[in-house]
Amino acid sequence: MSAVKICDSTAEAVDGIADGSTVLIGGFGLAGMPVQLIDALIEQGATDLTVVSNNAGNGDTGLAALLAKGRVRKVICSFPRQSDSWVFDGLFRAGKIELEVVPQGNLAERMRAAGAGIGAFYCPTAVGTPLAEGKETREIDGRTYVLEYPIKGDVALIGAHRSDRMGNLVYRKTARNFGPVMATAGRQVIAQVSEVVDTGVLDPEVIVTPSIYVDRVVAV
């Protein structure tokens, strides 16, 4: 709709994120994790957030620091429990945070569906397991599927490699992970990149996230 905004600071990039927002946060481990945007979100102060990310924070920085500040009401993720997820573990055991565990592929596909305008989809993953309890199922061609609904974000915070001044994004190696999917599923998409280059520098054949999805870019 409107042109991408190339921001001068991460504070400018996260300005206006509202309390109660659902925030999609990219990254798998530290690869592709928009750490500086998360730090800026902590400074910005939005609270009562629902965070959608593959993990639930590592160590005491980034997403873990956002959790530690008590800003997150609910986490939707595939793998919260890790050797260094003590912040989440403590909050969960104290009953201070809600958790929805989603199989990793369903997490990605539910966001893909949100970004692609799909109302819901039947998926074979998790049939017969505790994660499908209470969900509608349907037999199609002799196989059982579970009905899964999209996950939409009010905001997506993603890490990419480079952007041009229009907001076309390219990624680097396995740091791509959730970025392109979250870029489609977030109403407002904010990308941190290593470098903003002039429009025309990036080969159109290798653009992974076209500018239509991207609202704000900041180089860090």
Add this chain to the structure above:
Amino acid sequence: MSLNKHEMAALVARDIEAGSFVNLGIGQPTLVADHLPADAGIVLHTENGMLNMGPAAVGEQIDPDLINAGKVPVTELPGSAYFHHADSFAMMRGGHLDVCVLGAFQVSARGDLANWHTGEPDAIPAVGGAMDLAVGAKSVYVMMTLFAKDGTPKLVPECTYPLTGLGCVNRVYTDLATFAITAGGVVVRETFGISFDELSSRLAVPLREAE
């Protein structure tokens, strides 16, 4: 003699056909990569978004943007390809991945898999890609010890741990025997340091000898 984990990994590798697309789960299954013949054209998939993954990175090769599903730094090979998470799981679920090798807490005689959650009340559930792999790969191979540390069998009539997938396991590689889960029941393919009769007496699952 019972097998150690490296010998188990070698057995799994032996059964992977040349040219297969393969996902090796986190933990012991990653050892299978050490035993795949270099000239077999086997392509490793890592669900965080890469095909033709190379060996673990060392020294100056380490790049924080290039990791495997276990978050270990790895390397590229000629012919590597990167893709996003929805594509990565679509290629699994869509039946394009030939084999995945997973660890397990329990496998049932019907091939049900339990490998994500012990079910203990204070355990924090974490599933990752286990359920997607279990239903997605054309063949699911499990690599595990046949008995838990407390001596209870892990090949069981019914899983008591929360399930990862229903009827999805095709083969089980253990320290004492390898098994095929077939429509006709559990077939013992090979034993290591144990007789078929002793194996049968220690498991509550009806076993058949391979023909």
